Amino acid sequence: MIELQPFLTRMARTRLGAWSPALTAASRFRLTEDMHGDLLRWETALAELPNIPVETIQLNSAAVGCQPAQPLAHELAQELREALQRLHPWRKGPFSIHGIDIDTEWRSDWKWQRLANAIAPLDGRLVLDVGCGNGYHGWRMLGAGAELVLGIDPTLLFVMQFLAVNRYLRRDDIAVLPLATTDLPPTLTGFDTVFSMGMLYHRRAPLNHLEELRRLLRPGGQLVLETLVCEGDERQVLVPPDRYAGMRNVWFIPSVAALKIWLQRCGFVGVQVIDISRTTVDEQRTTEWMCFQSLADQLDPANAMLTREGLPAPTRAIVLAERSER
Numbered sequence: 001m002i003e004l005q006p007f008l009t010r011m012a013r014t015r016l017g018a019w020s021p022a023l024t025a026a027s028r029f030r031l032t033e034d035m036h037g038d039l040l041r042w043e044t045a046l047a048e049l050p051n052i053p054v055e056t057i058q059l060n061s062a063a064v065g066c067q068p069a070q071p072l073a074h075e076l077a078q079e080l081r082e083a084l085q086r087l088h089p090w091r092k093g094p095f096s097i098h099g100i101d102i103d104t105e106w107r108s109d110w111k112w113q114r115l116a117n118a119i120a121p122l123d124g125r126l127v128l129d130v131g132c133g134n135g136y137h138g139w140r141m142l143g144a145g146a147e148l149v150l151g152i153d154p155t156l157l158f159v160m161q162f163l164a165v166n167r168y169l170r171r172d173d174i175a176v177l178p179l180a181t182t183d184l185p186p187t188l189t190g191f192d193t194v195f196s197m198g199m200l201y202h203r204r205a206p207l208n209h210l211e212e213l214r215r216l217l218r219p220g221g222q223l224v225l226e227t228l229v230c231e232g233d234e235r236q237v238l239v240p241p242d243r244y245a246g247m248r249n250v251w252f253i254p255s256v257a258a259l260k261i262w263l264q265r266c267g268f269v270g271v272q273v274i275d276i277s278r279t280t281v282d283e284q285r286t287t288e289w290m291c292f293q294s295l296a297d298q299l300d301p302a303n304a305m306l307t308r309e310g311l312p313a314p315t316r317a318i319v320l321a322e323r324s325e326r
């Protein structure tokens with residue numbers, strides 16, 4: 001079963017402590033309520049991870065992970081690789097666990113590089129990462145000095161991948177809880193930094209999501225928002241008529257100018273765009289650890305500037321903003 005206690009005990013010692021029991025209850029409810037058909041298989045994969053003493057852990061290199069004191073014997077390395085492969089598809093990373101390099105669908109380290117030097121330093125901060133996937137960026141946040149990182153993601157497989165990595169890194173100052181933003185206690189607040197990356201366009205009511213994020217921050221706290229954007233002025237918002245790059249659940253893709261207005265309307269100040277990048281097929285691609293289709297399969301074969309549906313190909317912006325003091 002998923003062990004939540006070490007993190008929640010640690011959280012109980014911070015100013016967020018009052019919400020620790022409610023988060024425990026919400027996570028347990030989700031785990032029993034949503035008993036995923038594959039959960040048993042994933043738990044078996046976790047249980048089959050071999051015991052290997054850790055010599056060093058790496059949080060500040062592109063590949064998050066750990067190294068053993070000596071290179072693993074061939075059979076042990078094979079055992080580890082096979083247990084990790086049972087948690088396929090690995091979307092966010094890369095990770096390197098005792099010499100096994102998990103080459104994930106996304107080079108999530110590229111996104112981290114784009115924002116790491118622009119955000120308010122994370123030293124001593126209480127951080128929330130909503131829609132955190134398997135927690136890759138959370139590890140980088142700890143590496144950057146965060147005091148505590150709470151990641152939430154309702155996709156149980158990603159929670160299991162986090163637990164596989166933490167089986168070796170053994171930290172109690174980071175967690176990925178199996179929660180959606182709507183499962184969070186409505187009074188929860190006080191984070192110094194909240195990350196919402198790759199989430200906004202999946203929400204049918206994006207302004208409600210921005211309101212949620214504002215509420216979760218302490219006054220003056222920083223939002224780090226990463227989302228798909230379209231070209232155009234403040235009146236431009238793309239609403240895909242059906243799928244977008246193969247995804248059924250993409251609802252609103254604002255222009256950067258419209259996004260700034262959304263943020264201001266939702267009580268954020270100091271809105272600052274720190275990056276705009278087109279997502280390339282080098283950043284998101286099929287690998288041995290994610291063998292399904294990826295971005296290249298969703299672009300127009302005759303024009304890489306368009307998706308298969310004839311919409312502008314994915315471009316993402318990273319925006320910083322502060323919760324106003326009101």
Ligand SMILES: Nc1ncnc2c1ncn2[C@@H]1O[C@H](C[S@+](CC[C@H]([NH3+])C(=O)[O-])CC(=O)[O-])[C@@H](O)[C@H]1O
Nearest residue numbers: 092130131132133152153154155179180181197198
């Ligand atoms: N209501 C919800 N509440 C919380 N999480 C959700 C919800 N709905 C979906 N998710 C989760 O949000 C994540 C979106 S991926 C971004 C990962 C990471 N942040 C990244 O920036 O690489 C998108 C992308 O691939 O960019 C998935 O893990 C979902 O399970």
